Amino acid sequence: MRGILLTVLLLALLAPVGLLAEQQPQVTAQDVYDYINYTLEVSAQTRAVLLQAFHKGFEEGALAPERALSFLRRVNASGAPIELREQVLLTIADALLKSVPVEMLLSKVEEGLAKGRPMDEILAEIQERKLTLEGVKALFESKGFRAGIELQIGSATLTLSVELTGLVITDVAGALEDYVRSGKDPTDSFAVYQEVLLRLQRDRSIPPMLTEWVGANIRPEELGRIAQEIAARLREMR
Amino acid sequence: MPAKGQMEELELLRLSLAGDLEAWGEIVTRYKRAVFGIALGVLGNVADAEDATQDAFIRAYKNLRRYDLTRRFSTWIFTIVSNICKNRLRRARFSTRLEDESQVPGGADPAIAAVEEERGRLIKEALNEVSPKYRAALVLRYYNDLDYKEIGQILGLPEGTVKTHLHRGKAELRRILEKKGVKGYE
Amino acid sequence: MNEPKFDDYLREGLRQGVEGQLHHLEGLEERVLEKLAERALRRGRWSKLWRPFLIPVARRPALALATTAAVFLIIGLFLGMGLGGPSLGGGKGVWFVVAYPEAQSVTVAGDFNSWTDTPLKRGKDGIWTVRLDLKPGRYEYSFKINGEKWVPDPRADEYVKTYGEQLNSVIYV
Numbered sequence: 001m002r003g004i005l006l007t008v009l010l011l012a013l014l015a016p017v018g019l020l021a022e023q024q025p026q027v028t029a030q031d032v033y034d035y036i037n038y039t040l041e042v043s044a045q046t047r048a049v050l051l052q053a054f055h056k057g058f059e060e061g062a063l064a065p066e067r068a069l070s071f072l073r074r075v076n077a078s079g080a081p082i083e084l085r086e087q088v089l090l091t092i093a094d095a096l097l098k099s100v101p102v103e104m105l106l107s108k109v110e111e112g113l114a115k116g117r118p119m120d121e122i123l124a125e126i127q128e129r130k131l132t133l134e135g136v137k138a139l140f141e142s143k144g145f146r147a148g149i150e151l152q153i154g155s156a157t158l159t160l161s162v163e164l165t166g167l168v169i170t171d172v173a174g175a176l177e178d179y180v181r182s183g184k185d186p187t188d189s190f191a192v193y194q195e196v197l198l199r200l201q202r203d204r205s206i207p208p209m210l211t212e213w214v215g216a217n218i219r220p221e222e223l224g225r226i227a228q229e230i231a232a233r234l235r236e237m238r
Numbered sequence: 239m240p241a242k243g244q245m246e247e248l249e250l251l252r253l254s255l256a257g258d259l260e261a262w263g264e265i266v267t268r269y270k271r272a273v274f275g276i277a278l279g280v281l282g283n284v285a286d287a288e289d290a291t292q293d294a295f296i297r298a299y300k301n302l303r304r305y306d307l308t309r310r311f312s313t314w315i316f317t318i319v320s321n322i323c324k325n326r327l328r329r330a331r332f333s334t335r336l337e338d339e340s341q342v343p344g345g346a347d348p349a350i351a352a353v354e355e356e357r358g359r360l361i362k363e364a365l366n367e368v369s370p371k372y373r374a375a376l377v378l379r380y381y382n383d384l385d386y387k388e389i390g391q392i393l394g395l396p397e398g399t400v401k402t403h404l405h406r407g408k409a410e411l412r413r414i415l416e417k418k419g420v421k422g423y424e
Numbered sequence: 425m426n427e428p429k430f431d432d433y434l435r436e437g438l439r440q441g442v443e444g445q446l447h448h449l450e451g452l453e454e455r456v457l458e459k460l461a462e463r464a465l466r467r468g469r470w471s472k473l474w475r476p477f478l479i480p481v482a483r484r485p486a487l488a489l490a491t492t493a494a495v496f497l498i499i500g501l502f503l504g505m506g507l508g509g510p511s512l513g514g515g516k517g518v519w520f521v522v523a524y525p526e527a528q529s530v531t532v533a534g535d536f537n538s539w540t541d542t543p544l545k546r547g548k549d550g551i552w553t554v555r556l557d558l559k560p561g562r563y564e565y566s567f568k569i570n571g572e573k574w575v576p577d578p579r580a581d582e583y584v585k586t587y588g589e590q591l592n593s594v595i596y597v
Contacts, residue, residue: 260457362437
């Protein structure tokens with residue numbers, strides 16, 4: 001009994017030491033470019049677009065090289081027809097070039113691959129979600145919501161980072177997609193608006209000030225319009 | 239949040255796991271008829287069936303963390319009530335007890351007799367005379383409309399045995415009904 | 425007029441037989457919930473967990489040592505986050521727990537690990553657990569049983585539809 005207790009005690013004291021040993025090699029942007037240039041199976045034309053898009057993404061801080069590299073490796077190893085793989089990568093590239101947040105798209109591709117979904121279904125899924133992200137981004141930008149600006153909320157100000165704008169747009173777009181996909185009524189703008197605010201409120205990576213800003217500056221019918229567009233597109237897909 | 243009456247089963251089970259008793263109440267509402275049907279069919283006695291039904295929902299809640307999501311919830315709760323009934327029948331064999339006449343199916347209570355349709359009363363009465371080991375399969379098949387595979391999962395029997403139980407149970411039931419002079423089927 | 429087949433006769437008869445008795449089920453929900461509530465009150469949900477600490481420490485030297493070890497263990501976990509599972513950096517420890525007594529393996533995949541498999545460890549009674557270190561945020565995920573079947577987490581904060589009719593679980597950290 002005492003032996004066990006002493007072991008537990010020792011382990012507890014040694015736990016922080018383990019952390020020091022856990023150093024990961026840093027992936028650089030150059031590693032990603034090298035991978036696109038020399039390993040990724042794509043046409044020369046696609047390669048050029050990808051290089052440009054990922055360069056822009058890294059410059060803007062839209063994603064980390066490590067994340068990009070693991071994603072590209074995953075798609076490359078998927079065994080799907082090359083044209084479909086290229087289309088998936090070009091969809092991501094287009095998002096990066098338009099400064100649309102890509103985290104949700106990357107995740108949906110990875111999820112689809114993990115679950116063994118066919119690549120054409122994965123492509124359709126991210127094309128649909130990309131349109132929603134674009135719609136939300138355009139709406140928010142029309143209200144002056146963009147990275148680098150200072151938002152005035154009550155007496156406080158908040159400087160918007162690329163990461164924060166990306167998180168907000170992703171959450172709003174995700175809430176709209178999930179709302180429609182769950183079969184709820186997209187014409188009920190107020191319910192749509194509530195769903196969006198609830199998502200922002202529950203996500204602790206979003207400062208409450210920003211949720212407040214969205215509540216005050218984005219109108220229910222504006223979100224309802226995007227929800228109805230999603231519903232129309234999903235009907236067509238089925 | 240939607241009203242509990244419109245919630246998906248999984249959501250209700252999740253809330254129940256988190257300690258939301260009201261959500262569990264909704265699960266009881268959804269499954270009580272099916273569970274009670276099994277208990278009544280197997281035990282043949284309303285008071286016992288009611289007890290077994292209540293017991294099944296209490297036990298299921300206590301063991302909710304062991305519920306295997308790869309199985310249907312209905313299969314799980316039906317397994318629980320079937321086991322409760324099996325144990326009760328086993329215990330009853332060792333303790334002869336006098337039953338309240340009004341609780342016996344087809345007994346003397348005119349109020350109960352009046353609400354029952356004749357055929358229902360006769361079947362229930364006849365079922366009570368079928369060997370207990372065949373009753374559960376008959377009820378799961380003909381009241382709960384389950385297939386052989388699911389009945390097998392619930393009773394812990396191979397599909398072949400389920401078929402045998404159904405076949406023999408039905409033959410017994412036919413004989414009993416004939417003896418009572420019941421006709422009206424092919 | 426044709427007489428019904430014996431199967432249909434039986435089906436209809438059982439339905440009528442049970443339906444005639446359904447009035448006995450009135451109030452069943454309340455009775456079940458009352459019993460469960462009574463039981464919870466009687467036991468006190470955490471009483472079992474706390475009971476050892478209510479015994480004077482001086483009379484239980486082994487327990488005193490165990491308590492000290494536990495405190496150090498907790499401190500160690502907070503500092504190192506190194507004992508429970510893969511560290512995903514800078515976040516808080518989140519336990520994923522699911523009961524699958526019959527499973528051979530259970531893994532979890534989600535937004536937090538780029539949808540790769542993180543294995544859960546089998547404990548007593550077929551309870552599988554893993555502790556992940558997650559930053560605040562919203563994560564979609566799913567459990568995978570025996571390397572093939574995707575199932576939602578009954579303890580998730582919410583569920584969303586993904587890839588058609590499949591469900592993803594959602595956790596807010």
